[in-house]
Amino acid sequence: MTPDPVAPALRHAGLNLRHASREEAEQVESDVFGFWVFLMSDAVVFATLFALFGTSLEATAGAPDLRAVVKLGPAFIETMLLLTSSFTFGMASIEFSRVHRLTRRHQRLAVRWLLVTWVLGTAFLGMEVNDFVTMAHNGATADRSFFLSAFTVLVGTHGLHVLTGVIWLPLMLLQLAGLGLDRPLKVNLIRLSLFWHFLDIVWIAIFSVVYLQGALR
Amino acid sequence: MTSPRLERNETLSLVLGYGLALLLTLVAFGLVVFHVLTGRQAFYTVLGLGLAQMLVHFRFFLHIDLKRSARADLQLILFSTLVIALMVGGTLVVLFNLHGRMM
């Protein structure tokens, strides 16, 4: 079996770099690495929000506290949705890496996996919106206390990121339909996949530190 | 073009990652819901399981491993982890110190 010399990040969406010039390969590597760097700066934003959240747990000012606000059932379903969407995106990436000029089969499969990912992501968002609406009904709005502000902003920022992904994904499909699977689109798909997996990683921290901690109090 | 064996390995790797992540999630939720552990112990176990799951994601979904080709990405992630640990750890220490002295 010949070892695959292509860098692992580049395996995500099959660039077949053996046919590309060295400059193009370097540019792609650079593009993907740049996105990794951006994700790390985003991770720092989330880290500061987590730290803020950690210091806010007691500052409830008479409004609902973490225990009152956390519902494990929806949190579990949301976790399953997002985790599965990471899996389906992974499957889409694998199919994209197998795209070959002789058959459209892999591309069609990839698009289907992406559509499933999109549905799961949208379902996640829908549930989260519902969570916030429920909280509002129970008087747990962000303007009542530091804790509720911190909770809303932490979970909400993650939600906004997922929303960005949910908008980004159909734009990718649009590009695919209109411009075909060319190199810029492949790089963009890699970036989207990194983004998507990154958001699932952040969610692990959220369900651990926010929801499970809440249920333990 | 990739060989069928490589293709199958890629898919298996993804399924394995998904399975591990699922397992770690179920254990974390399970031990809270079924009161297997409580209090501090439970929280730290949950955090540990979460950290393990993050590693699973990095390894199986993001293909960050110890291979040379992933080296720059791995170094970046490790450095980021250091900075985040300093920032979050430092913040918690400082704010809890202040909290203790003000209350």
Add this chain to the structure above:
Amino acid sequence: MLTETHGVAHVLLGNLTWAALPFVRAWRDPNVSEIIGTGAGAVVILGAIAMFALVTWLGKWRYLWTEWFTSLDHKKIGIMYVVLAGVMLARALVEAVLIRTQQAVAINAPGYVEPGHFAQLFTTHGSIMVFFMAMPFLTGLINYVVPLQIGARDMAFPYMNSVGFWLTAAGAALMMVSLAVGEFSTGGWSGYPPYTELAFSGGVGPDYWIWAISLSSLGSMTVGINVACTIFKMRAPGMNFMRLPLFCWTSLCTSILMIFAMPPLTAVTLLLAGDRYLGMHFFTDDGGGNMMNYVNMFWLFGHPEVYILILPAFGVYSEVISAFSSKELYGYTSLVLATMAIAVLSFTVWLHHFFTMGQGADVNAVFGIATMTIGIPTGVKIYDWIFTMFRGEVRFTPSMLFSIAFLVTFTLGGFTGIILATPPLDYAVHDSLFLVAHFHNMLIPGTLYGMVAGYMFWFPKAFGFRLNERWGRIAVACWVPGFFLAFFPLYLLGLAGMARRTQAVFDPAFRPWLYAALLGALLMISGLVTLFVQLYVSIRDRAANRVPVGDPWDARGLEWSVAAPPPEWNFATIPHVGDRDAFYWRKRNKGAYRAADHYRDIVLPKNSACGVVLGVASGLCCFGLIWHIWWMALLFGLLAVATIIVRPFMRDVTRVIPAVEVEAVDRAWLAQAHAARPVPREEEQSSLNQGLAEGFPELVAKRA
């Protein structure tokens, strides 16, 4: 009507009323303070009109648009950053003079600036100097120089480079607009709540501050990503890390700091916005808010930020001192390790900015020790630079004079830093003029001298002619004594108990020191004027001082191996690097000024209006947010998002420079090089210097 809007007017204009204009405020309440505010607003408006008129009259709009604004070329963007910094430096220095004047005059007297205005002055002075002078200046130098030094054609992400610039420019525009429409924050450049919350600062001031800073910090984040990736991924073959010029090492560490330090700032300003716009309770007095979270998070950003400000200057000093000592940098490895140590350690010391705010002595002690530790790598660097000069053939060009002034002045300031790093001592001098003197002692001889030295060093490369040296020396003669006069009295005043940011003074014993400080400030602003005069004179005399061959200083890095100004594509062929001081190695090994064996087509990015649109839209969106003109914020916010979405759909984003053109330009330049007369260092300041350095006998290849 003057102070509130209703109905349709309210929907259209938000909180924007006639009273937002300083002229209206001065009309209603004429006093010296308001009239100064009117003057400032008038300068902005008339200045903008004058600039528009001038450009129109000269017919240069198309030129500006195609050659500069829409360019993705790192050299153009770098120059635009430096120009922005120069403009903002002028404004912030005027503000400094106003502050000094007020403090000199208001000794048991009202002075001429009201407390509210005074507070705006020191807030804008600090905010501009940090975010819209120093950051753009260093970003501009890094942008221009780094790709040339590593043997690349451009930055890794040229489009993102343009976006970053225009976001920063939008933030600067907001700062300028605040002079003419509304008012600025009175909360200092650090904007601590609860003072900057709605309860205590209900006007638009803090909102101007929040959005201007947010735009700038977003811009800086893109710069950090761009520079880091460029240095990691785009070095010429053979340029391994231990052959990187020191300026690139410091740029790399600066970019890492930007990547990790700007996010806490972005977070904290947006959280404050959450408090002010959405009624949240992060830092408010009520609802469980905790201002210490702000202080902590702000300085998580703020400390790495000051290292962002100083590291590029350290890089400049390494280049300048080595070049003008005619000697290779002493202790390269130690300099690299020191730079990396400073970068990492800078994340461990942030609490020293708030020793007095309630932590226990043990927590303070840890951070105090960490702070002192950072002094060690800095000291290593100072010694390395001194040893570089030792037994070198030192040429006292203005850049070198600034560097020497830095070595002395900055070290003195560093000592005061050790004092401040000791918590018990800090309790005595925190928030006094002693602190103000210390950080200006770091930033002016450190950052500013470095930026000016770098500007003078690389100006001939960027524009193809040398700067007038006499005026450069006059600038040094203004800045260096001016600095001592302006700030050393502040150390004494701080020790005597005078607090910072005070509009009025009550101890007549402070008078002579404050007068001295005012004199120093006037000297320093004269220094700025001389820099502008130098520029004018140099442009006037440019024909005599051209250095087209590109190496006026017999310097060492790859940036000197190309023409001055460089062709758009920097290098006709990407060089192979065999050693540190890559160009110097080539010159000494007959590898310089050789034609390539084979020229290839070069692919460069096309110009793009997207960066400009994104910047303008962001600026207008923020203006709408500041004044609660919601339709405006939404409209321009959507425009910004649309630009981000549309850009990736574009496929026709590059253009090709044909090999024949590359070859023609290269050969023409090489012909110039071969026809030029090499000059020894004694003649480098004369018009004989055409940019070709005298060296070993067969320096220039006989055959083109």
